[in-house]
Structure formats: structure tokens, C-alpha cells
Amino acid sequence: MALSSMTGFARSHGTSGPYAFEWELKSVNAKGFDLRLRLPPGWDEIEQIARKRAADVLSRGTVYANLNVKRADALSTVRVNEQVLASIVKVAGQLAGRIDAVAPSIDGLLAIKGVIEVVEPESNEDEDKAAKAAVVAAFDEALAALAEMRRREGTALGQILSQRMDEIETLARKAEAAPGRKPEAIRARLAEQIAALLETSDRFDADRLNQESLLIAAKADIREELDRIASHVSQAREMLGKGGAVGRRLDFLAQEFNREVNTCCSKANDLELTNTGLAMKNVVEQFREQVQNLE
Template identity: 35%
Template structure:
């Protein structure tokens, strides 16, 4: 399926620990060129992100931005059992040494530095969710690229149809063009010499026909058009192959123009080159 290299997606998820937001932008590029903007606390997931990206996309400049907004309410309060055990052990030592101590107040124990702590954020869960959300974003990005790629394919097919029509017209016109040039040449030779030399006429007609013979170019144009249609139906990256075929089509259009002996074929060659250039511009955005 034809894929464009241009797409955008935004993915967001909210969890008790905060909010994750991914924004993925894709534009055309000769190779795959990823750029990640990540919070410092999530830098270590970049390797997994690059691996997932390589599996999903072959070409394009990808800008991936992740925003992490932790919940301001903070985590739940927990008792540091180790710290509490240390405080209790210290009180027992004082009692064993003969110090008189009142009954321990639980609230006073909780107020001791380090006994009551706020639970730490589970960053492993955040990392896993960020990776999963990124994969969802990639799936959506690919769908967008395929959707735009289908539109590009339709535009290219329209121009291929126009090229087929022009090539058919050129093929149909050539016998009439050659006969017209033969008649014109015969008239000029008659005017110049007064007495027509049949051998000289045939020689000039053969040279003219050789110069104006575009059957080979027309056949190759048809072949290249068929190949473009076949490639558009293929799977995987096809942009570079299509770009090569545009060069081949343009070469045949230039040759057709150089062999033109009447204005009609010159116009046809110009129209072909315009259509080929329009396709080439669209193909620059195909993966």
C-alpha cells in the first residue's frame, strides 16, 4: 500500500500518577531520521522507542515529543519501617541505660525525621506506559500516512491515464505526420529541381522517417507507465523506485521532443513533461 511520509498524531493518557502526552510529526526525508524530545526522567526509554520506530516506518523525518505531567497531589504517606526500627532501638538503649522515659506517643514517633515519608513514584510503570502509548501513536501515524498515500496514488493514476492518452495520440498521428512530411518534401524538391528525382526523394523520405521514428520511445513510455502502476500496488517502501521511473519517463519525453518534426508532437512532449513533473513532486512525499 502506498504511504505518504506526512502525518501527525497526538496521544494522551491519564493515570493516578500523572498524564503522558505524545505528539508525533512525520515529513518527507530521504532516509529515516528520528528526533526525540523526552523528559530527563524518561531518557532511558529512547532505545526502545527507536526500535519500535524502525519496525513501523522506513523513511521520513520523525519528530516525537513526550510530555509528562505528574499529579500535584503527590503519593500516599508511608512509614519507613527501617527508620522506625532505628528510633525504637534508640529508645530501648536509653531505657536500658537507666533513663526515665514517658510512654511513647505514636504521633511523636511519626513526626520524627524520616519515619513518615511520601511514597516514591513508580517510574517503571511510567516508562512502560510511555512505550505503550508511543506504539499506539505509531499505529495511528502509519494509518494517517496510508490514508494520505492512497490519495497520492489516486492523483498519480490520473496523470498516468493522461500520459496513456497522449502516447496513444502520438502513435495514431505518426503515419499522417510522416505522409504529410513526405508530400511537403516532394513538393519542395519539385519546385527546386523542376524535374523530380524519384531516387533522391526516397532517400530524403527515408532520412526523415528515421529522424522522426518514435516507435521505440512510445513503446518505452507505455512500459514505464505500466511499471509505475505495478509498483504503486506493491508493499513496502516504493518512493525511490517511483522516483527512478520518473527519471526514465522524463528521458523518453525529452527524446520524443528532440525527434519532433511538427508542432503537434512538440506539444505532446511538453504535456508529457508537465505531467511527469507533477507526479515527481507527489512522489517526493511517498515512503
């Protein structure tokens, strides 16, 4: 399976009978999957269909789906409610002899609520049914285009992540070959420190110091961390090769990378090794940031 990012954009449009419609889909990063639909009034029944189809195609990301629908013959007509108007005129005539007032004007009568009615065009059940089926088909088209764009971006992300794995592996080999972590180099540094301490006092036990030096040397060894980093690199490459929705697992692996690199930095007792560890930490952070975009 191919890798997919969580970001993308797609549009689709079509017509059916008197209806013209357009879908606009946009997806962004998220921990889970969430489809946020905006549908015009009267089109709510396609919501469940759209949610199911989107969930079948996508597993992560927040997707914003907007549907715009226009009806070609959707010109509303205006009519006068004759019964309401007649009642108002009758009441006005009754009041005319009782109070001194100006006779009602036409615009005044028409401004009274209920006199003028806006009549929407009648809908056709068969046309509406066909239009909703066409809208669902257009949603599938836009969804497929969105998924394809996410796969293209996922392929590019996969190449970047593979490069980061190469960089981590190169830095790990550099750390392993660092002269400062060789046993003889560690012994030489400890010997210098012990000699400096012995010069300041004659109360140090040489045997105890030797034991402590061995313990310090063991704690300073990063062999175990380098082995785990190599294992993580292998797992990451395997996940990238298989593809699919591996974003969560790679994110967890990025945390493990960071933990091992931090330990290497804390154990480093040599400037070159410290600089290598910091460079590796920077690459791990770049890897983690890119992983956040993967499905």
C-alpha cells in the same frame, strides 16, 4: 500492501501513578528515515526502544516525536540549610567587633547561596518504572495512528497517480496517431524541403538526398520512445497495485518518463506532436511531484 505517504500527525496521552504524559508525532518528506526525539530529563532510557519500534513501522520520512511529562505531586519544597546559616551568622558576629557595619538582615542572609535549598520530591522506583512502560505503550499508540494517517493519504495519492498514468497513456496514443508522424507526411515534408534546395542549386545529388531523407525520417520516428513510455506506465501501475514502500522506485521511473518525453519533444517535426509532447511533459512533472510524497 497499501501505499503510504510520508506526511502525517498523531497524538496520544495517558497517566500512570503521579505522572501525566502526552506524545506528539509529526512526519514530513525525506530521502530516508530519521526519528528526532525530544524527551524530558530523566526519560532518556526509552529513546532506544522508541527508535527501534519506529524503524519497524516506518521506512521513510523525518519523524519529530515530542514527549511532555508532568508529575501531579511535583511541588518542590524549600528548606533552610541550618549548618550553612549558622556558619554565616557566626562569621558575621566575629566581624561585627572588627568593622563598623550594619547587622545582616534576614533577607540578606537568605539571599546567600546555599542558605536556601529547593528540594525536589523523592521519586518512587516502582512508579517510575510503571510510568515509563506506559509512556512506551502510548508511543506505540501514537505511532500506529501516524502510520494509519499516512496510509490514508497514500491511498489518495495512489488514486491521483493512477489518474496521471491514464493521462500519459491517452497522450501517448494521441502522439502515436498524430498525422504528422505518418511516413507519408514525413516524406511529403522532406520532398518539399528537397525541392526548395534543388531550386537554389543544381549541385545536389538526388540519390544522396534520398539516402539522407531516409536517415532523417528514421531519426524523427518516436516509435521506440512511445514503446518505452507504455512499458513505464505498465511498471508504474504494477507498483501502485502492489503498494508498500515504492516511493523511491516510482521516483526513478518518473525520471525515465521525463527522459522519454523530452526525446519525443526533440524529435517532433509537427506542431500537433510538439504540443502533445509538452502536455505529456506537464503530466509527468505532476506525477513526479506527487511521487515525492510517497514512502
